[in-house]
Amino acid sequence: xxxxxxxxxxxxxxxxxxxxxxxxxxxxxxxxxxxxxxxxxxxxxxxxxxxxxxxxxxxxxxxxxxxxxxxxxxxxxxxxxxxxxxxxxxxxxxxxxxxxxxxxxxxxxxxxxxxxxxxxxxxxxxxxxxxxxxxxxxxxxxxxxxxxxxxxxxxxxxxxxxxxxxxxxxxxxxxxxxxxxxxxxxxxxxxxxxxxxxxxxxxxxxxxxxxxxxxxxxxxxxxxxxxxxxxxxxxxxxxxxxxxx
Amino acid sequence: xxxxxxxxxxxxxxxxxxxxxxxxxxxxxxxxxxxxxxxxxxxxxxxxxxxxxxxxxxxxxxxxxxxxxxxxxxxxxxxxxxxxxxxxxxxxxxxxxxxxxxxxxxxxxxxxxxxxxxxxxxxxxxxxxxxxxxxxxxxxxxxxxxxxxxxxxxxxxxxxxxxxxxxxxxxxxxxxxxxxxxxxxxxxxxxxxxxxxxxxxxxxxxxxxxxxxxxxxxxxxxxxxxxxxxxxxxxxxxxxxxxxxxxxxxxxxxxxxxxxxxxxxxxxxxxxxxxxxxxxxxxxxxxxxxxxxxxxxxxxxxxxxxxxxxxxxxxxxxxx
Amino acid sequence: xxxxxxxxxxxxxxxxxxxxxxxxxxxxxxxxxxxxxxxxxxxxxxxxxxxxxxxxxxxxxxxxxxxxxxxxxxxxxxxxxxxxxxxxxxxxxxxxxxxxxxxxxxxxxxxxxxxxxxxxxxxxxxxxxxxxxxxxxxxxxxxxxxxxxxxxxxxxxxxxxxxxxxxxxxxxxxxxxxxxxxxxxxxxxxxxxxxxxxxxxxxxxxxxxxxxxxxxxxxxxxxxxxxxxxxxxxxxxxxxxxxxxxxxxxxxxxxxxxxxxxxxxxxxxxxxxxxxxxxxxxxxxxxxxxxxxxxxxxxxxx
Numbered sequence: 001x002x003x004x005x006x007x008x009x010x011x012x013x014x015x016x017x018x019x020x021x022x023x024x025x026x027x028x029x030x031x032x033x034x035x036x037x038x039x040x041x042x043x044x045x046x047x048x049x050x051x052x053x054x055x056x057x058x059x060x061x062x063x064x065x066x067x068x069x070x071x072x073x074x075x076x077x078x079x080x081x082x083x084x085x086x087x088x089x090x091x092x093x094x095x096x097x098x099x100x101x102x103x104x105x106x107x108x109x110x111x112x113x114x115x116x117x118x119x120x121x122x123x124x125x126x127x128x129x130x131x132x133x134x135x136x137x138x139x140x141x142x143x144x145x146x147x148x149x150x151x152x153x154x155x156x157x158x159x160x161x162x163x164x165x166x167x168x169x170x171x172x173x174x175x176x177x178x179x180x181x182x183x184x185x186x187x188x189x190x191x192x193x194x195x196x197x198x199x200x201x202x203x204x205x206x207x208x209x210x211x212x213x214x215x216x217x218x219x220x221x222x223x224x225x226x227x228x229x230x231x232x233x234x235x236x237x238x239x240x241x242x243x244x245x
Numbered sequence: 246x247x248x249x250x251x252x253x254x255x256x257x258x259x260x261x262x263x264x265x266x267x268x269x270x271x272x273x274x275x276x277x278x279x280x281x282x283x284x285x286x287x288x289x290x291x292x293x294x295x296x297x298x299x300x301x302x303x304x305x306x307x308x309x310x311x312x313x314x315x316x317x318x319x320x321x322x323x324x325x326x327x328x329x330x331x332x333x334x335x336x337x338x339x340x341x342x343x344x345x346x347x348x349x350x351x352x353x354x355x356x357x358x359x360x361x362x363x364x365x366x367x368x369x370x371x372x373x374x375x376x377x378x379x380x381x382x383x384x385x386x387x388x389x390x391x392x393x394x395x396x397x398x399x400x401x402x403x404x405x406x407x408x409x410x411x412x413x414x415x416x417x418x419x420x421x422x423x424x425x426x427x428x429x430x431x432x433x434x435x436x437x438x439x440x441x442x443x444x445x446x447x448x449x450x451x452x453x454x455x456x457x458x459x460x461x462x463x464x465x466x467x468x469x470x471x472x473x474x475x476x477x478x479x480x481x482x483x484x485x486x487x488x489x490x491x492x493x494x495x496x497x498x499x500x501x502x503x504x505x506x507x508x509x510x511x512x513x514x515x516x517x518x519x520x521x522x523x524x525x526x527x528x529x530x531x532x533x534x535x536x537x538x539x540x541x542x543x544x545x546x547x548x549x550x551x552x553x554x555x556x557x558x559x560x561x562x563x564x565x
Numbered sequence: 566x567x568x569x570x571x572x573x574x575x576x577x578x579x580x581x582x583x584x585x586x587x588x589x590x591x592x593x594x595x596x597x598x599x600x601x602x603x604x605x606x607x608x609x610x611x612x613x614x615x616x617x618x619x620x621x622x623x624x625x626x627x628x629x630x631x632x633x634x635x636x637x638x639x640x641x642x643x644x645x646x647x648x649x650x651x652x653x654x655x656x657x658x659x660x661x662x663x664x665x666x667x668x669x670x671x672x673x674x675x676x677x678x679x680x681x682x683x684x685x686x687x688x689x690x691x692x693x694x695x696x697x698x699x700x701x702x703x704x705x706x707x708x709x710x711x712x713x714x715x716x717x718x719x720x721x722x723x724x725x726x727x728x729x730x731x732x733x734x735x736x737x738x739x740x741x742x743x744x745x746x747x748x749x750x751x752x753x754x755x756x757x758x759x760x761x762x763x764x765x766x767x768x769x770x771x772x773x774x775x776x777x778x779x780x781x782x783x784x785x786x787x788x789x790x791x792x793x794x795x796x797x798x799x800x801x802x803x804x805x806x807x808x809x810x811x812x813x814x815x816x817x818x819x820x821x822x823x824x825x826x827x828x829x830x831x832x833x834x835x836x837x838x839x840x841x842x843x844x845x846x847x848x849x850x851x852x853x854x855x856x857x858x859x860x861x862x863x864x865x866x867x
Binding site for chain 2: 604606651655663664665666667668669670672673674675676677679680681683684796797799800803807838839841842845846848849852853854
C-alpha cells in the first residue's frame with residue numbers, strides 16, 4: 001500500500017535544542033486522498049508540515065514525495081515538485097494585488113516545470129472557483145479574514161500542486177465560513193489534488209477527511225477513519241489532558 | 246513607445262557629453278559628480294532594500310571598497326580609470342555576494358546591523374593597511390594621459406575632455422544611466438517580482454516556488470557592483486583618500502534616506518530622492534555649513550518615514 | 566619594563582572595569598531592543614546627549630557628573646516617553662510592525678541629535694571634572710607587576726553595577742517589571758490580565774531611555790566626548806545586547822565584560838585603533854553563528 005503513496009514520512013524526528021518536537025513519526029498519504037492531521041496545541045502538527053514543505057529540515061528520517069526522496073530539497077524545489085501549502089496565519093504578499101499574489105507561484109513554478117501557461121488567465125480561473133474574481137485587483141490589505149484564508153488556498157492552487165497542505169485554514173471563522181472553505185477544499189480534491197487538512201475544528205476535519213492521524217507531544221498516537229478516531233481512547237485522552245479541545 | 250526609456254537614457258549621455266564640451270565652469274562637474282554618485286548609491290541600495298526588503302546599513306563600506314580597489318590598482322599597476330571602475334565593481338560585487346550569504350541566517354534588523362558591522366570592520370582593516378595609505382590616507386595622482394583602445398581621454402589639447410573633472414563627470418553620468426536602466430529592468434522582471442515577494446514574506450515566497458536565496462544573492466551582488474563602480478572614481482575625484490572620508494556613515498545614511506524619501510517601489514524614487522537630497526546637501530554645504538547637510542538628511546528621513554512611507558512617488562500616486 | 570604578565574593583568578583589570586561600564590551603556594538598549602523589539606540604533610547617540618548634559622551641569626554648576634546624570638534621568642525618561650509615542654503611532658499602531666522603517670527612523674534621529682550637538686558645541690572633545698578623574702590606585706606585586714586601576718573606571722564600574730542590579734531587581738521583583746518581560750512574550754496574556762501592553766511598552770521604553778542620563782555621565786567620566794563618537798559605540802552596545810541574549814540583564818552584564826576584556830586585550834597588544842573591529846567583529850560573528858546570543862533563552866519551537 002505505501003508503495004503507491006504520494007507522500008511518505010519515514011521515522012521523522014525534529015529537535016529544537018533539548019525539546020523534541022517530533023519523535024519518530026511515520027505516515028503516508030495516498031494519491032487523491034483527503035487526509036486529516038489533528039492533535040492538541042504544541043503536538044507537532046505544524047512542525048511536521050514544515051518538515052514536509054521544507055521550511056524546517058528534519059535531522060532524522062526521510063520524506064519521500066512522488067517516488068523521490070525530498071528530505072534534502074529546498075522548499076521552492078518541493079513546490080515545483082508538487083507540494084503547496086497555505087499558512088495558518090495568512091502571509092499574503094501585501095504590497096501586491098490579489099491576482100498578483102497568485103501570479104508569483106504561477107510564474108516561478110511554471111518556469112521550473114518548463115511549461116508556459118498564461119499566468120493571468122490561470123490565476124483568474126482559480127479566483128473564480130473561490131468566488132473571489134471580483135477582488136482580483138484589490139490590494140490584499142483590503143481583504144477580510146475569510147478572504148485572506150481563501151487567498152492562501154488560491155495562491156497554493158496557483159502553484160499547480162499534486163498535494164495541497166491546508167494549515168488551519170478555518171481557525172477563527174464562523175460556522176458558515178467554515179462550510180464555505182470545506183466546499184472549496186472538496187472542489188480541489190475533485191480535481192484530483194491530494195489534500196492534507198490540519199485543523200482544530202473537529203466537525204470540519206471529521207466531515208472532510210477520509211483518514212486521520214493524531215499527534216500528541218510529537219508522537220503519532222492514532223490513525224484511522226474519522227469514526228475510529230472519534231472512538232479512540234488515546235485521542236480522547238490527548239485532547240482532554242490539554243486545555244483546548 | 247517601447248524604447249522611450251532607452252532613448253531618453255542615450256539622450257542624457259549625449260547631453261552630458263555636450264555639456265563637458267560647452268560648459269567651462271568646472272564647478273558644475275564638481276557638484277554634478279557628487280549628485281550622480283548618489284543617484285548610483287541610492288539606486289543600488291534600492292535594488293536590495295526597496296525591492297527585496299533587505300536594508301543595507303553598510304553602503305559606505307561597498308563604496309569604499311570600490312574606492313580602495315582603485316587606490317590599490319593605481320599603486321600596484323597604475324591602471325586607468327575605466328579599468329579601476331570595472332575592478333572596483335567586481336570586488337564590491339564579491340563582497341555583495343558574501344553579504345548575500347549572510348541572509349541565510351540574518352533577516353530584518355539583524356541583517357541591517359550586520360552590514361553596518363561589516364563596514365566598520367572593513368574600515369578598521371583598511372586603516373591598518375599601509376599600502377593604501379593606512380589611517381592617514383594617501384594622495385592620488387591620476388594617470389597623465391588616460392587612454393583606452395587608442396582613445397586619449399584627458400588632455401588639454403588633444404583629449405576628448407580637456408580635464409579630469411569633465412571626464413569623471415561624463416563617466417558618472419554613464420554609470421548612473423546604466424544603473425538606473427538595470428534597476429528598471431529588474432523591477433519589471435521575474436527577479437524583481439520575486440524580490441518583492443521576498444520583501445512581503447520570505448517564507449511564503451519560498452513555499453510558492455521562489456528560489457529566495459538565489460534571488461537575494463543576485464540582488465546583493467548587483468547592488469554591490471553598482472556601489473563599487475560608483476566608489477572607484479572617488480579617489481581620483483578627491484585626489485586624496487582616507488578611511489574616514491571613504492567609509493563615512495554619511496554615504497550609508499544617504500543611501501537609505503534618498504530612496505526612502507523618493508520612494509522605494511519604483512526606479513524613479515531613488516533618482517528623485519538623490520537629486521533632491523543630494524542637490525539640497527550640496528547647496529547647504531556650499532552656502533551654509535557642511536554639518537547642516539547631515540541635519541537635512543536626518544530630519545527629512547525621519548519626517549518621510551513617519552508621514553509618507555511611500556516617499557514622494559507614493560505620495561503622488563495617492564493624490565492622483 | 567613592562568612584562569607580558571604585567572600587561573596582561575593590566576589589560577584584564579581594565580577590561581573587567583570597562584565591561585561594567587559597557588553594561589551601563591547597554592542596559593537601556595537591552596530593554597528597548599531586547600525586550601520591546603524597538604531597534605533603537607540612536608541609543609549610543611542619546612548616551613552622548615546624556616554626556617553633554619553632565620558636561621553642562623558639571624562645567625556650569627560644578628555638579629558631580631554622576632549626580633548630574635541622576636538629575637537628567639527624569640528628563641530622559643520624558644524624552645523616551647515622547648519618542649516611543651511617536652514610534653508607536655508611526656510604526657506599530659497599524660498592527661504589522663514595520664521594524665525596518667522604524668530602524669530608518671532611529672537612524673535619522675541619530676543624525677539629528679549628533680548634528681544638533683555639533684552645531685551647539687562643535688567637534689571638540691569635552692570632559693568633566695571630578696576628584697576621582699585622573700588618579701589611579703596601583704596594586705604592586707613583587708617587582709614585575711604593577712596593576713593600575715584608574716579611579717574614573719572604578720567609579721564608572723561601581724555605578725554601572727548598582728544601576729544594572731537596580732534594573733534587574735525592578736524587572737524581576739515588581740509587578741510592572743514582570744509585565745515588561747511579559748510584553749516580550751505574550752501580549753495577549755497581558756491584555757487578559759487587564760494591563761495595557763502599549764502603556765507597559767511606553768513606560769519600559771522611557772525607562773530604557775532614562776538610563777542614558779547616568780550612562781552618558783559615566784561615558785564622559787571615562788573618556789572625553791565629542792558628538793560623533795556615539796557611532797563607534799553602536800558596535801559595542803549591539804554586540805553586548807545580542808551576545809547577552811536580548812533582554813537578559815544578567816546576560817548583558819556577562820557579555821559586556823567579555824567585550825570589555827576582548828577590547829582591552831586587543832588594545833594592549835595590537836593597539837587601540839583595532840578596538841572597533843573587536844566589538845563589531847564579535848557582533849558579526851554572534852549574529853552569523855548564533856542569533857539568540859550566548860546567554861539567552863534557547864530558540865523556541867519556531
